Amino acid sequence: MFEEGARLKAEHGAGNVFDFSLGNPNLEPPEIFRKVLKDTVTSLAGTDHGYMPNIGYLHVRKSVAEYLCKEHHVQISENDVIMTCGAAGALNVILKAILDPGDEVITLAPYFVEYQFYADNHGGILKTVPTKPDFSLDLKAIHAAITEKTKAVLINSPNNPTGQVYSKDSLDELGTLLKAKGKRLNRTLYLISDEPYRKVIYEGQTVPSIFNSYNESIIATSYSKDISIPGERIGYLVVHPGALFKEELIGGMALANRILGFVNAPALMQRVVASLQGASADISAYARKRDLLCDGLANCGYDFIKPPGAFYLFPKTPVPDDVAFVKELQKELILTVPGSGFGGPGHFRIAFCVDDETIINALPGFKRTMEKYK
Amino acid sequence: MFEEGARLKAEHGAGNVFDFSLGNPNLEPPEIFRKVLKDTVTSLAGTDHGYMPNIGYLHVRKSVAEYLCKEHHVQISENDVIMTCGAAGALNVILKAILDPGDEVITLAPYFVEYQFYADNHGGILKTVPTKPDFSLDLKAIHAAITEKTKAVLINSPNNPTGQVYSKDSLDELGTLLKAKGKRLNRTLYLISDEPYRKVIYEGQTVPSIFNSYNESIIATSYSKDISIPGERIGYLVVHPGALFKEELIGGMALANRILGFVNAPALMQRVVASLQGASADISAYARKRDLLCDGLANCGYDFIKPPGAFYLFPKTPVPDDVAFVKELQKELILTVPGSGFGGPGHFRIAFCVDDETIINALPGFKRTMEKYK
Numbered sequence A, B: 001m002f003e004e005g006a007r008l009k010a011e012h013g014a015g016n017v018f019d020f021s022l023g024n025p026n027l028e029p030p031e032i033f034r035k036v037l038k039d040t041v042t043s044l045a046g047t048d049h050g051y052m053p054n055i056g057y058l059h060v061r062k063s064v065a066e067y068l069c070k071e072h073h074v075q076i077s078e079n080d081v082i083m084t085c086g087a088a089g090a091l092n093v094i095l096k097a098i099l100d101p102g103d104e105v106i107t108l109a110p111y112f113v114e115y116q117f118y119a120d121n122h123g124g125i126l127k128t129v130p131t132k133p134d135f136s137l138d139l140k141a142i143h144a145a146i147t148e149k150t151k152a153v154l155i156n157s158p159n160n161p162t163g164q165v166y167s168k169d170s171l172d173e174l175g176t177l178l179k180a181k182g183k184r185l186n187r188t189l190y191l192i193s194d195e196p197y198r199k200v201i202y203e204g205q206t207v208p209s210i211f212n213s214y215n216e217s218i219i220a221t222s223y224s225k226d227i228s229i230p231g232e233r234i235g236y237l238v239v240h241p242g243a244l245f246k247e248e249l250i251g252g253m254a255l256a257n258r259i260l261g262f263v264n265a266p267a268l269m270q271r272v273v274a275s276l277q278g279a280s281a282d283i284s285a286y287a288r289k290r291d292l293l294c295d296g297l298a299n300c301g302y303d304f305i306k307p308p309g310a311f312y313l314f315p316k317t318p319v320p321d322d323v324a325f326v327k328e329l330q331k332e333l334i335l336t337v338p339g340s341g342f343g344g345p346g347h348f349r350i351a352f353c354v355d356d357e358t359i360i361n362a363l364p365g366f367k368r369t370m371e372k373y374k
Helices: A003-010 A031-043 A058-072 A086-098 A114-121 A139-145 A167-186 A245-257 A266-274 A285-302 A322-331 A357-372 B001-013 B031-043 B058-073 B088-098 B114-121 B137-144 B168-185 B247-261 B268-276 B281-298 B322-331 B356-370
Strands: A081-084 A104-109 A124-131 A152-155 A190-196 A218-224 A235-239 A348-351 B080-085 B103-111 B123-129 B150-156 B192-193 B217-222 B235-239 B348-351
Touching: A031 A218, A031 A266, A031 B031, A058 A081, A058 B080, A081 A086, A081 A245, A086 A114, A086 A152, A086 A190, A086 A235, A086 A245, A086 B356, A104 A139, A114 A124, A114 B247, A124 A139, A139 A167, A152 A167, A152 B235, A167 A190, A167 B150, A235 A245, A235 B281, A266 B268, A285 A357, A322 A357, A348 B088, A357 B281, B058 B080, B058 B235, B058 B268, B080 B088, B080 B247, B088 B114, B088 B150, B088 B192, B088 B217, B088 B235, B088 B247, B103 B137, B103 B322, B114 B123, B123 B137, B137 B168, B150 B168, B168 B192, B235 B247, B322 B348, B322 B356
Parallel strands: A104 A124, A104 A152, A152 A190, A190 A218, B103 B123, B103 B150, B150 B192, B192 B217
Antiparallel strands: A081 A235, A218 A235, B080 B235, B217 B235
């Protein structure tokens, strides 16, 4: 996609190609990020770039834990936190630590495509379970999918590609289900929440914490979207302080962080984010883009759930063949991604982390394409 | 080891514990590193922390390739280079890309302990082959170890834990052997060189390039030891420009970098090292420490190969049980690592990337311990 976009831009001029294909946040990091980065670099001693424990600097983990106590209303300590190379690093570390060969990881479709690889990397099998038509949790479907091979349920809220946020009630039900099923199967079933979009949330909504719904839970996240620094690969994982095998989990994940070749999260960025707990880029800009896009597409006759979070819209395609529809949009130089790649056929993903002009100027093309199907 | 060291230091006072157990470079980065880091941070735009292609920034890969042309006397282009999260990241990316389940990776004992994990992470099996008593390549032993399951030979020169550097002649012989064996087995046998210590080299010696000995070769390295920034996780891999399946290798490794969760090497440090090609910390300080240690231990009756590179010494233990000997040293508050952990029983590893005083003040303890065995 990255390269197809580049090719089309070279051919038609960048201003004439409407690239909604990439989840690359286009907002500037908050001003405080640049200040803290400069101050950190100025105050560093030369040896401050050396190895530290694989789980990260103590003072950084303390700062993260302190913030998480407020965010999740659970008493989290520095011993529950491992600094990682982004959320992608965190998820690989978690799965390496918990999976035995052939173990199943349940995820909810539509889902982030990389999960397939992350499970496979560590001998696991990704099993996808559909959500309801509005992309909310389908507890019955999850119930039916759990077997004696299930090791974890992996959720992503706010979701990529749908923008959906799972409600507190549904997470409570999921927690109850996993507890009961785990007891029946005599096996700990983990709930893993991948939540890099936690702070990308609209209209005063909140993202409920899985830590309030289930003890055997692990959160993976990053600063990539919060403060718009995805290239820096800085994030963390945190284990529920009440998890039954918490110490073994942390020990296993510290080892996994080392032996998978991450070794540790990048030193300088660890120091920087220690002073940026709770900071975020200007999310109101994403809110404006979301409104522009949703209002515009509604006027063109597109059918979609207005996303409560993240910067993705996942409309229905007017025909079942989403790949064909995405190709039609491409004739208008509008780049989007077919939903079938996310386990959501009959839909397509629009990443609206783009300039307002890109949205405004693409609307006529979106309209013409839809009209072909009427 | 890290924690045992911390415990002993808390108990006895840091100045009374002689910790030679960790390969954590104790030198400051060169002054140019701090300057470039400050300049880079000052000149960055906010969006310069975003995603870039998984293989890294074009301008960074160009800068690396230009330097490598001079270092290896081979025409290397930016298309042969992938920026990685250190050498550990590079090795995992390489092995993920080339290994099929059950494939064997041959490495030469004594060897860096993490290789066992790196091969296993990707379904491979590490097969260790001894070196000669002076830790140089034993071509006959390598010849005998290659089977129809062999996919790669992984070398590390200058070596951790021995400090040995493989000669040009022996690498030429190894290249010839792999070519002949590969032809016979109708299979490409890769030679992988892990060389983060390339610039840590003494007395005007040089580290011959595997690129001059064999085309099917890949180098993994980092800036961790060169410029003393191991916590920043920045390195790269480079494929021989004449490798038969070069494009497929680079494509596979770009994908591996993404799906293993590295995604890309940290953005800021990529930009920094672009301006630091060929820079290194003050290696003469390591040379001084090496002489202090070697002269001192020779006077105490220790038997060892004076290492031509890296910052490790791998002496023989006066008794076959190296674990017992290391425990005896520990009674003198001298922390070292038993050789058997590196596949080199009857030896122990001393990491001399420590203060000169640590070496000087440890010598009486080294002497008393040796005298117990006489």
